[in-house]
Amino acid sequence: MNVEQPGLGKRGTLFLLIILGAFPPLTMDLYLPALPTMADIFSTSHAMINLTLGAYMVAFAIGMLFWGPLSERTGRKPILYITLAIYVAASLLCAIAFNVESLIAFRVLQGLAGGGITVIGTSIVKDLFDGRDREKVMATVMSLVIIAPMIAPVLGAFLLKIASWRVIFLVLAVFACIAAGLVALSRETMVDRSTAPILKSWNRLSVVLRNPHFATLLLLFSPVRMCMMAFIGIAAYVYIDGFGMSEQEFSYIFSFNAVCATLGPVLYLRLSRVVPVRAIILGCFVVIVSGGVVMLFFGAQSPWIFAAVAAVTTIAVIAMRVPGANLMLDQQTRDTGSAAALIQFSGTLMGAAGVQIVSANSHDLIRNYGIMLIAIGTACAVLWLMVQNRPFVTENLSAPS
Numbered sequence: 001m002n003v004e005q006p007g008l009g010k011r012g013t014l015f016l017l018i019i020l021g022a023f024p025p026l027t028m029d030l031y032l033p034a035l036p037t038m039a040d041i042f043s044t045s046h047a048m049i050n051l052t053l054g055a056y057m058v059a060f061a062i063g064m065l066f067w068g069p070l071s072e073r074t075g076r077k078p079i080l081y082i083t084l085a086i087y088v089a090a091s092l093l094c095a096i097a098f099n100v101e102s103l104i105a106f107r108v109l110q111g112l113a114g115g116g117i118t119v120i121g122t123s124i125v126k127d128l129f130d131g132r133d134r135e136k137v138m139a140t141v142m143s144l145v146i147i148a149p150m151i152a153p154v155l156g157a158f159l160l161k162i163a164s165w166r167v168i169f170l171v172l173a174v175f176a177c178i179a180a181g182l183v184a185l186s187r188e189t190m191v192d193r194s195t196a197p198i199l200k201s202w203n204r205l206s207v208v209l210r211n212p213h214f215a216t217l218l219l220l221f222s223p224v225r226m227c228m229m230a231f232i233g234i235a236a237y238v239y240i241d242g243f244g245m246s247e248q249e250f251s252y253i254f255s256f257n258a259v260c261a262t263l264g265p266v267l268y269l270r271l272s273r274v275v276p277v278r279a280i281i282l283g284c285f286v287v288i289v290s291g292g293v294v295m296l297f298f299g300a301q302s303p304w305i306f307a308a309v310a311a312v313t314t315i316a317v318i319a320m321r322v323p324g325a326n327l328m329l330d331q332q333t334r335d336t337g338s339a340a341a342l343i344q345f346s347g348t349l350m351g352a353a354g355v356q357i358v359s360a361n362s363h364d365l366i367r368n369y370g371i372m373l374i375a376i377g378t379a380c381a382v383l384w385l386m387v388q389n390r391p392f393v394t395e396n397l398s399a400p401s
Contacts, residue, residue: 022117077188087117090264225351291373292374357372
């Protein structure tokens, strides 16, 4: 590690990174089983309830753009303390929301704070690790973070059996308090802070975006998040309303998808020892397109077919995130917070768009999902074929070892 962490040690630091990375899936997946019920409770449409997901993701993305560059000036820990405090307050407000409009508003506040928590976690990885070590840590964190979507729906369904959906947000507030305790044990990871005025911190976003290599890779890898987030947004409706499963059954089959997703980073690390990373990335795009074709023609026939195809495409999406994020971070020697913010912002914004696009026509969710997989996979594959042999890519790819 570039900065020693005596209070946490290596394992404690890794655990902190996992906790920080778990905020997005926990905040979204914990209450997925409650979505159909909440639509009935608030007497509103599925699209309106889905705005509690979409609005959170948009605010989450904006929050990253705000907090990421600011951390270059203030350091990582102060931002973590502030955003965790806001997150706790927002979660408590969500728990007492009296209508869907107020819930959406409080979710926006929760998203603004959650964006800061996540982008600082990514920045800390860049602060502490380099090269292949960073890639290994990112893969480990991603693999273990995916435990959150495994546990979250099951826990959410259990909480719905013994209490109301409001308790779910109380659990999120407690989780943020635990994270704050770990942060207190950590040491500041940013060695060289920016001396520029705070109001100029956000100018660094445009500096990073003007890097054509970074911008190209951002355009290439960001849309892939739509494939995963679209599945998360429609899963409850497909399984519960479409296939007639109970909330508990949904939580189990959704967890199956999350279990498969943990294979993504591990599979990438193993394959990258013997297969060129360029081929792995292209292969992932091929899997996504093929999954879209199968989903389009056969996904509606059985929940098991739908689950299997979604699991395979999710593995491909997550496996690609490791080399994709590493490639983008390697394009910047400075402005780590801004680069991390833009990476997370664009991916999250694309994810939010994916949820709303696929759920716009609630009568044909599976068909919409299949078309999206085909379109995104094909477009990104073509762009990858155009840039994979460029020096800014080949010089930063890990060779098989």
